[in-house]
Amino acid sequence: xxxxxxxxxxxxxxxxxxxxxxxxxxxxxxxxxxxxxxxxxxxxxxxxxxxxxxxxxxxxxxxxxxxxxxxxxxxxxxxxxxxxxxxxxxxxxxxxxxxxxxxxxxxxxxxxxxxxxxxxxxxxxxxxxxxxxxxxxxxxxxxxxxxxxxxxxxxxxxxxxxxxxxxxxxxxxxxxxxxxxxx
Numbered sequence: 001x002x003x004x005x006x007x008x009x010x011x012x013x014x015x016x017x018x019x020x021x022x023x024x025x026x027x028x029x030x031x032x033x034x035x036x037x038x039x040x041x042x043x044x045x046x047x048x049x050x051x052x053x054x055x056x057x058x059x060x061x062x063x064x065x066x067x068x069x070x071x072x073x074x075x076x077x078x079x080x081x082x083x084x085x086x087x088x089x090x091x092x093x094x095x096x097x098x099x100x101x102x103x104x105x106x107x108x109x110x111x112x113x114x115x116x117x118x119x120x121x122x123x124x125x126x127x128x129x130x131x132x133x134x135x136x137x138x139x140x141x142x143x144x145x146x147x148x149x150x151x152x153x154x155x156x157x158x159x160x161x162x163x164x165x166x167x168x169x170x171x172x173x174x175x176x177x178x179x180x181x182x183x
Contacts, residue, residue, distance in 0.1 A: 044129030046121040053160025054113035065146035101131040109142035
């Protein structure tokens with residue numbers, strides 16, 4: 001700390017960097033110094049600026065398809081609950097936190113990054129496209145990947161881009177009703 005006092009410019013730069021790291025998702029200023037607008041959820045999809053999705057580096061199908069893989073990497077509620085509250089504020093979401101599931105945009109069951117905030121968002125538990133529907137899609141996607149029917153990278157990309165479009169492409173409620181959530 002004494003060395004930083006002797007170098008005020010270095011201390012100021014460090015303080016600025018630490019302040020930026022501590023700011024909540026979707027607030028603060030953009031790199032160009034312009035105010036950033038809040039995150040906006042649209043029809044069951046997270047804002048791609050705030051929640052673009054992220055995958056776990058070096059993950060393989062052998063690991064993903066192992067029994068209980070998702071459960072072994074799922075972050076604890078002590079991590080996800082405070083993140084959900086910050087993200088609810090960033091998204092301007094009303095109501096109780098119980099109305100939302102802190103969900104992985106790219107599911108753990110297909111190699112989504114477990115603790116990366118860019119892969120987590122407060123997904124509504126009700127509405128036209130809700131957490132229950134996405135859970136069924138996640139189970140289907142894991143089955144497709146593990147059966148080598150759809151390439152893992154494609155499933156990850158499509159889930160991050162527009163999980164609702166993938167939901168419809170997979171057959172929607174008529175087909176996915178047979179896939180119980182859990183993966």
